[in-house]
Amino acid sequence: MVKVVKVDVAIVGAGPAGSTAxxxxxxxxxxxxxxEKRPQVGSPVRCGEFxxxxxxxxxxxxxxTELDSIFDIxxxxxxxxxxxxxxxxxxxxxxxxxxxxxTTDRDLFDQYLASRAVKAGAELRTGLECTxxxxxxxSTPEMDIEAKVVIGAxxxxxxxxxxxxxTRSTDLCPAVTLQxxxxxxxxxxxxxxxxxxxGYAWVLPKKGFANVGLGVARRFSKMPVGEYFDKFxxxxxxxxxxxxxxxxxxxxxxxxxxxxxxxxxxxDAAGQVMAVNGGGIPIxxxxxxxxxxxxxxxxxxxxxxxxxxxxxxxxVYKPLRTAVHTKWLANTCFGSQWRLxxxxxxxxxxxxxKLIRCKPVLP
Ligand SMILES: Cc1cc2nc3c(=O)[nH]c(=O)nc-3n(C[C@H](O)[C@H](O)[C@H](O)COP(=O)(O)OP(=O)(O)OC[C@H]3O[C@@H](n4cnc5c(N)ncnc54)[C@H](O)[C@@H]3O)c2cc1C
Numbered sequence: 001m002v003k004v005v006k007v008d009v010a011i012v013g014a015g016p017a018g019s020t021a022x023x024x025x026x027x028x029x030x031x032x033x034x035x036e037k038r039p040q041v042g043s044p045v046r047c048g049e050f051x052x053x054x055x056x057x058x059x060x061x062x063x064x065t066e067l068d069s070i071f072d073i074x075x076x077x078x079x080x081x082x083x084x085x086x087x088x089x090x091x092x093x094x095x096x097x098x099x100x101x102x103t104t105d106r107d108l109f110d111q112y113l114a115s116r117a118v119k120a121g122a123e124l125r126t127g128l129e130c131t132x133x134x135x136x137x138x139s140t141p142e143m144d145i146e147a148k149v150v151i152g153a154x155x156x157x158x159x160x161x162x163x164x165x166x167t168r169s170t171d172l173c174p175a176v177t178l179q180x181x182x183x184x185x186x187x188x189x190x191x192x193x194x195x196x197x198x199g200y201a202w203v204l205p206k207k208g209f210a211n212v213g214l215g216v217a218r219r220f221s222k223m224p225v226g227e228y229f230d231k232f233x234x235x236x237x238x239x240x241x242x243x244x245x246x247x248x249x250x251x252x253x254x255x256x257x258x259x260x261x262x263x264x265x266x267x268d269a270a271g272q273v274m275a276v277n278g279g280g281i282p283i284x285x286x287x288x289x290x291x292x293x294x295x296x297x298x299x300x301x302x303x304x305x306x307x308x309x310x311x312x313x314x315x316v317y318k319p320l321r322t323a324v325h326t327k328w329l330a331n332t333c334f335g336s337q338w339r340l341x342x343x344x345x346x347x348x349x350x351x352x353x354k355l356i357r358c359k360p361v362l363p
Contacts, residue, residue: 003143007033008299009292010138010147011122012130012160014041014114017267017284017291018153020070022117022124024292025149030299032122033145034114035138037129042110046247048177049079049109049211050188050204050279053100057282060274060357064315070285077109078102079206082188087352089344090193090337097353101188103206109281130154133163136262149295149305150263153288156248158269164260169250169271173199174225175215175278176246180238184210190277191232192344197221198334199278201232212238215249215278220334249278253324254317259309262298266291272312274320274358275327283320287312319358326355329362 009025011018014036026032054071057064081102088094118124131139133152138145138160152160156172184205191201191214198217203210214232216225229244250271258270266272267284274283294308333339344352351361 004146005033005143006146007031008147009033009149009151009295010145011035011151011153012133012138013152013154013267013269014117014124014126015110015153015155015267015284016113016281017269017272017288018151019110019113019117020285020288021151021153021266021292021295022122023113023120024289025296026117026120026122026292028293028296028300030296032117033147034117034122034124035128035130035140035145036114036124036126039127040107040111041114041124041126042107044245045106045179046177046245047106047211047281048202048204048213048278049104049106049206050202051102051104051281052279053102056100056357061286061316061319063318064286066289067286070289071282073104073109074112077104077112079104080186082186082205084187085356086187086189087356088189088191088193090341093341093345095349095352096187097349097356099356103188103204103211105206130159133160133263148262148299151291151295152263152265152269153267153291154269156250156268158265160263161255161265161269164263166257166260166265167255169252169255171217171250171252172248173215173217173251173278174246175199175213175249176225176229176244177211177213178229178240178242178244179206180210180212180240181208182210183208193337193340195232195235196228198331201228203236212236213244217251217331217334249273249280251275251278251327254320257309258312259306262305264291264295264305264308272316272320275323276330276355276358283316286316290315322360323358326358326361
């Protein structure tokens, strides 16, 4: 007989979205179980590890609430603080755009968030994969979990989403990253053009390291993402035989519905990413908190779970939608180096500044 465990809230995935949702559901008194298929939360790292400063997030998402506490991340998780991003055009013209942020160690970052969830009372099971979800029952090889609310925080290829009838991002962009030892200039760099068709390549400095990587759009690429990455390493004069780690970034914006019945999706599973730069950690933290609060309100107070959908859309949807429109405009240039060079020159620093902050670039 299959063992059956009953909980208020079952969460699949202990990334930033899942752990934050778990913490906030548990803080309100719900019983919470998080399943993470990887043996160790956050490892291996598949991320550029760049986090915007809280003041930047306040500017990007003016309707979002509780940002000071959401972005109160301890200092040991700030590897290198920066106040400018250097953006390169295909012809290597560059603009230094003021933008505050820091690089982090994503494995430690995710482990910190998971530890907060556990401290709040959630149970975390690592090395346990969800193999399917049907209605309220989450299956694993070890047991079935019967939950009053099921949260899919299982990333861009969300199995929870697939099993429960949600749509998926229509633009999943492959991205890879590698930690490279050395002393790098303390300025995050982003490279556009044939180095990373339809996306960009980056060098994000950390203490004694840099996170080097790139993401591409499949419809503009002529070869596998790994080959673009090898070429980029050569361009930067980086000699490394280590294998980069990769994943998809959902770039078509939030999915249409993020609540169905007694389930919800959050983070990459829901497409909650800034399409102009692929940044998803901040949005996962914000929406994760809203998801956890809504889940516990549904279980403990009988409030509708759709409150989650209404609130995250009120707080962050508009800038995410603007970013999708800007990405769509950019896609008309990505097919031609010349058009992209021209477009970046016309935009200039002032409009690039707006673009990376999810603001409209056209009047
Ligand atoms: C190469 C790359 C670079 C990036 N760089 C940045 C950056 O610099 N800054 C930024 O803000 N964003 C960046 N992003 C995006 C960012 O990583 C994501 O938006 C963010 O991780 C979303 O968090 P999440 O919790 O929704 O999903 P994830 O972090 O993907 O977490 C999902 C978790 O679910 C687990 N899981 C999946 N399926 C199952 C299952 N069936 N059972 C149990 N567990 C499961 C996974 O193991 C994983 O731990 C980058 C993405 C990539 C691919």
